Amino acid sequence: MARVLRVARSSSLFSFGSRSYSAEASHVSSPSPFLGARRDVTKERNVQWVFLGCPGVGKGTYASRLSSLLGVPHIATGDLVRDALASSGPLSQQLSEIVNQGKLVSDEIIVNLLSKRLEAGEAKGESGFILDGFPRTMTQAEILGDVTDIDLVVNLKLPEEVLVDKCLGRRTCNQCGKGFNIAHINLKGENGKPAISMDPLLPPPQCMSKLVTRADDTEEVVKARLRIYNETSQPLEEYYRSKGKLMEFDLPGGIPESWPRLLEALRLDDYEEKQSAAA
Numbered sequence: 673m674a675r676v677l678r679v680a681r682s683s684s685l686f687s688f689g690s691r692s693y694s695a696e697a698s699h700v701s702s703p704s705p706f707l708g709a710r711r712d713v714t715k716e717r718n719v720q721w722v723f724l725g726c727p728g729v730g731k732g733t734y735a736s737r738l739s740s741l742l743g744v745p746h747i748a749t750g751d752l753v754r755d756a757l758a759s760s761g762p763l764s765q766q767l768s769e770i771v772n773q774g775k776l777v778s779d780e781i782i783v784n785l786l787s788k789r790l791e792a793g794e795a796k797g798e799s800g801f802i803l804d805g806f807p808r809t810m811t812q813a814e815i816l817g818d819v820t821d822i823d824l825v826v827n828l829k830l831p832e833e834v835l836v837d838k839c840l841g842r843r844t845c846n847q848c849g850k851g852f853n854i855a856h857i858n859l860k861g862e863n864g865k866p867a868i869s870m871d872p873l874l875p876p877p878q879c880m881s882k883l884v885t886r887a888d889d890t891e892e893v894v895k896a897r898l899r900i901y902n903e904t905s906q907p908l909e910e911y912y913r914s915k916g917k918l919m920e921f922d923l924p925g926g927i928p929e930s931w932p933r934l935l936e937a938l939r940l941d942d943y944e945e946k947q948s949a950a951a
């Protein structure tokens with residue numbers, strides 16, 4: 673791990689200063705001390721954010737949309753693992769056994785993959801990041817905290833009952849790489865919990881015949897991933913909550929309802945306007 677840490681430390685992507693964010697919308701269940709001023713797009717360095725949330729919650733979807741909006745890379749450790757799996761060599765074989773059982777890859781391997789990705793991005797002039805799927809363990813959180821300042825940790829939430837269906841409905845176009853979801857979610861409101869309905873996110877006709885399902889999105893493996901996530905996420909949430917960096921966000925529904933509310937919670941609802949005014 674010492675070698676891995678040194679690799680990560682050598683990356684200046686890990687050494688930006690800190691900044692503050694804001695969220696006051698009603699669906700943000702625990703407003704934190706990081707709440708403050710609206711983002712001033714003209715002055716500040718690029719964001720260094722983390723997205724937490726159960727498998728299937730939509731971390732990839734929202735992290736990727738925000739990364740396009742803010743012009744920072746969306747770095748999903750699950751994608752790094754899948755790239756490593758697709759390559760030939762001993763690492764691929766080692767990873768496939770772990771991933772296909774829904775287990776977590778070792779901290780050392782994942783930190784190494786992430787360090788390499790950050791270094792490659794740095795060489796291309798990238799700055800800032802939205803991390804999706806990292807950290808997953810306290811060791812990973814401590815390594816990250818040791819080498820950089822994370823500004824904000826967004827914890828996306830959906831009722832447990834819809835997560836398996838969302839994972840089983842995931843599809844990716846193997847040509848354009850875009851993600852879709854064929855699941856129809858219609859959860860009745862009960863015991864004070866709001867109803868949730870989500871329309872499927874269907875692919876355009878040209879992607880229809882090229883859809884693939886992730887090998888680890890079978891019911892058995894999804895359930896194992898959810899169980900492992902639930903076992904490991906609490907200390908992480910506590911860690912970031914105690915630092916005043918955790919923003920809990922209960923998704924109110926599918927993308928059409930959730931995206932504007934998320935932008936509002938992040939105080940980014942007028943971001944595009946301000947950015948063009950500053951240009």
Ligand SMILES: Nc1ncnc2c1ncn2[C@@H]1O[C@H](COP(=O)(O)OP(=O)(O)O)[C@@H](O)[C@H]1O
Nearest residue numbers: 727749750753771775776777782805806808897
């Ligand atoms: N930070 C991490 N630590 C350990 N293993 C990871 C990490 N990120 C991804 N993985 C591995 O890659 C798999 C796929 O990750 P991801 O695409 O984030 O899936 P999920 O839908 O479970 O959130 C995980 O089940 C795990 O084996």
